[in-house]
Amino acid sequence: MIEINNLNFKYGKQAKLFNELSFSEEAGSIVGLLGKNGAGKSTLLKLLTGLLAAPNNSIQTLGDNPFKRLPRFLEEVYFVPEEYELPAVKISEFIQANAQFYPRFDNEKLHQIMIDFELDPKSRLSKMSYGQRKKFLIAFALSTNCKLLVLDEPTNGLDIPSKAVFRKVVASSLSDDQLVLISTHQVKDIENLIDKLLILDKGCIKMHSSIWEISENYSFTTVSQLTEGEILYSEVAPSGYKVLKKAKRANTNVDIELLFNAVTQGVTLN
Amino acid sequence: MEFKDTKGIFQQIADNICDKIISGEFPVGSKIPSVREQAAAMGVNQNTIMRTYMELQRDNIISNQRGIGFFVTESAPQKIINMRKEEFFDVHLPEFMRQVKLLNLTKDELKPLLDQLNENHENK
Amino acid sequence: MKTNQFFNTKRFVKYTKYSIISNYRQTLLFWGAIGFAILAISLLSMWRIHSSWNNEGWITLFLLGFYVTGLLNSGFAFKAFRSKERTITELLIPVSTFERFVYEFITKIIAFLLLFPTIFYATSSIAVIFRNAIPTQNSLATVNGLTTYPFNTISFEQLSGNLEPGLFGMLLMLSILVFILALAGSASFRKLPLVKTIVFVGLILLTGIGYFYLMLEKLHLRHPWVESLEHNLSAQQGFLIGKLTFASIAVIALIFTYFRIKEKEAS
Numbered sequence: 001m002i003e004i005n006n007l008n009f010k011y012g013k014q015a016k017l018f019n020e021l022s023f024s025e026e027a028g029s030i031v032g033l034l035g036k037n038g039a040g041k042s043t044l045l046k047l048l049t050g051l052l053a054a055p056n057n058s059i060q061t062l063g064d065n066p067f068k069r070l071p072r073f074l075e076e077v078y079f080v081p082e083e084y085e086l087p088a089v090k091i092s093e094f095i096q097a098n099a100q101f102y103p104r105f106d107n108e109k110l111h112q113i114m115i116d117f118e119l120d121p122k123s124r125l126s127k128m129s130y131g132q133r134k135k136f137l138i139a140f141a142l143s144t145n146c147k148l149l150v151l152d153e154p155t156n157g158l159d160i161p162s163k164a165v166f167r168k169v170v171a172s173s174l175s176d177d178q179l180v181l182i183s184t185h186q187v188k189d190i191e192n193l194i195d196k197l198l199i200l201d202k203g204c205i206k207m208h209s210s211i212w213e214i215s216e217n218y219s220f221t222t223v224s225q226l227t228e229g230e231i232l233y234s235e236v237a238p239s240g241y242k243v244l245k246k247a248k249r250a251n252t253n254v255d256i257e258l259l260f261n262a263v264t265q266g267v268t269l270n
Numbered sequence: 271m272e273f274k275d276t277k278g279i280f281q282q283i284a285d286n287i288c289d290k291i292i293s294g295e296f297p298v299g300s301k302i303p304s305v306r307e308q309a310a311a312m313g314v315n316q317n318t319i320m321r322t323y324m325e326l327q328r329d330n331i332i333s334n335q336r337g338i339g340f341f342v343t344e345s346a347p348q349k350i351i352n353m354r355k356e357e358f359f360d361v362h363l364p365e366f367m368r369q370v371k372l373l374n375l376t377k378d379e380l381k382p383l384l385d386q387l388n389e390n391h392e393n394k
Numbered sequence: 395m396k397t398n399q400f401f402n403t404k405r406f407v408k409y410t411k412y413s414i415i416s417n418y419r420q421t422l423l424f425w426g427a428i429g430f431a432i433l434a435i436s437l438l439s440m441w442r443i444h445s446s447w448n449n450e451g452w453i454t455l456f457l458l459g460f461y462v463t464g465l466l467n468s469g470f471a472f473k474a475f476r477s478k479e480r481t482i483t484e485l486l487i488p489v490s491t492f493e494r495f496v497y498e499f500i501t502k503i504i505a506f507l508l509l510f511p512t513i514f515y516a517t518s519s520i521a522v523i524f525r526n527a528i529p530t531q532n533s534l535a536t537v538n539g540l541t542t543y544p545f546n547t548i549s550f551e552q553l554s555g556n557l558e559p560g561l562f563g564m565l566l567m568l569s570i571l572v573f574i575l576a577l578a579g580s581a582s583f584r585k586l587p588l589v590k591t592i593v594f595v596g597l598i599l600l601t602g603i604g605y606f607y608l609m610l611e612k613l614h615l616r617h618p619w620v621e622s623l624e625h626n627l628s629a630q631q632g633f634l635i636g637k638l639t640f641a642s643i644a645v646i647a648l649i650f651t652y653f654r655i656k657e658k659e660a661s
Binding site: 011043046049050051052053069070071072074075077078079081083084085086087088089093094096097098100101102 | 398399402405408411412415416417419477478479480482483485486487488489490491493657659660661
Binding site: 030166171194195211253 | 309
């Protein structure tokens with residue numbers, strides 16, 4: 001569904017953002033895209049959705065070069081950007097204007113998710129708060145049933161109960177032929193929602209793995225003292241040290257933050 | 271020493287289902303919630319739940335009837351109890367014994383435990 | 395399926411519906427403001443110079459309004475491209491570049507050519523009704539043997555009739571060219587596209603005209619062809635050449651606009 005081969009990219013005369021970046025991903029997953037500030041998460045999402053031009057045809061999304069922005073491509077892609085501006089129309093008008101473009105749009109689903117998010121369909125988009133508009137856009141995105149859904153920092157601006165609702169609606173409303181890409185810094189908000197991790201660092205994909213594989217091959221524990229041995233990475237915690245070790249079927253909870261810090265500090269996992 | 275760590279998400283979901291089976295909420299032969307229902311209720315990835323169900327199926331706790339759903343097997347309660355016993359003797363009892371020694375606990379102090387053990391014995 | 399990805403009537407209709415729903419408030423506001431301006435200026439004109447107001451006054455007002463409004467209207471094209479965030483939303487609407495281009499061309503150029511005269515005629519007629527309702531001294535009704543009271547509304551016949559034949563067509567072509575240049579500017583610049591286009595095009599025109607002025611008039615440099623053209627060309631042929639030149643530049647500007655949309659990025 002997504003295929004990137006040796007992508008090199010930079011903005012104008014700035015330093016190279018991506019250096020021979022490659023990865024591919026198939027439908028049927030919710031992928032968490034993690035990276036430090038300025039690592040290029042939003043840029044990668046824009047390249048994948050055809051908002052930016054990638055050199056040398058290095059990206060194929062849904063079988064097309066995304067920058068061609070062919071209608072058949074665009075009607076299968078929905079992107080919820082971090083910052084957005086919506087026209088000053090009522091929710092009903094927005095739906096009337098936009099839903100028609102998406103062949104599998106599900107009105108009933110939209111209304112259910114709006115009820116879950118406690119959104120009033122009679123509201124005017126310009127009068128809604130940032131968080132409410134974001135919830136509406138997420139609801140709309142899920143209702144398009146597009147093959148590729150891209151959510152850039154979706155939980156930013158969502159209040160505490162809305163974050164739980166967000167996880168529930170995303171987890172329950174997807175089918176096997178869809179791929180969801182979520183970029184975020186709020187790891188806790190999505191840790192059980194995603195089933196794959198994509199870590200972007202220093203211009204490359206440093207890790208691309210399923211949570212299951214990580215859980216089967218590594219352990220995440222807290223110890224009071226660091227002992228010699230298989231410790232790949234450790235961090236000071238209130239009760240001692242958080243430790244990442246290689247271990248088969250340890251059945252510990254995958255600590256994504258610890259994993260992220262390990263990977264971005266050069267620990268190689270394979 | 272290692273602290274008691276939170277179990278992985280897969281184990282958490284499995285434990286939750288097993289708890290409901292031995293408590294009788296999901297009796298033998300009954301259908302457990304579908305992957306999608308679980309995902310909606312917990313906000314957890316469907317593949318994660320599916321993985322857990324496959325593990326439970328491998329352990330013969332649930333069985334898959336194609337197109338219908340997952341059902342609690344005949345042997346599930348006994349299997350779960352055996353697994354829990356194993357876990358008890360492997361993990362919880364050694365830790366309990368360690369504490370008993372460390373705190374120098376006596377028969378009198380652990381009377382509620384002894385009473386319960388006697389009661390369980392008579393019931394068998 | 396290749397052509398389907400380039401232009402599809404059904405999708406074009408969807409996009410039209412989308413654009414109307416998303417922008418009708420601003421469009422109504424724009425045309426409301428234009429209508430109000432025409433009404434106010436018409437009333438003011440008939441008030442201040444009522445003694446000598448005639449159709450020529452109307453035509454002047456009309457041509458001036460046509461140019462200014464058309465320029466503004468094209469300057470408001472591709473509204474979404476004015477902000478980074480709306481550019482993202484706009485570029486992801488499932489519509490082809492050509493459909494987007496055709497929509498903007500039809501609404502900003504073709505529709506304007508039909509809409510402006512209609513609105514001008516309607517608004518100025520309302521102004522005339524208002525003005526005629528106000529009593530005026532009879533002595534002012536006839537000036538130099540011409541009856542100016544009651545006031546009449548604009549007559550477009552004079553537009554093509556009184557002007558030199560061919561000139562009107564060339565003027566029309568020139569204004570369409572200007573609108574299309576503004577459209578190209580709207581597709582290219584993010585902030586203040588109209589101002590930038592005017593400065594940009596103005597600079598090219600001024601330097602170009604200055605160059606040829608110096609060459610032909612001050613240095614008296616002539617190519618034999620220019621001489622023969624000056625002698626043998628009738629005004630009609632001159633207008634025709636003008637029209638064709640403007641039309642070719644307009645076509646180039648339209649192609650340029652298409653590629654600007656096609657290559658648009660939302661960084």
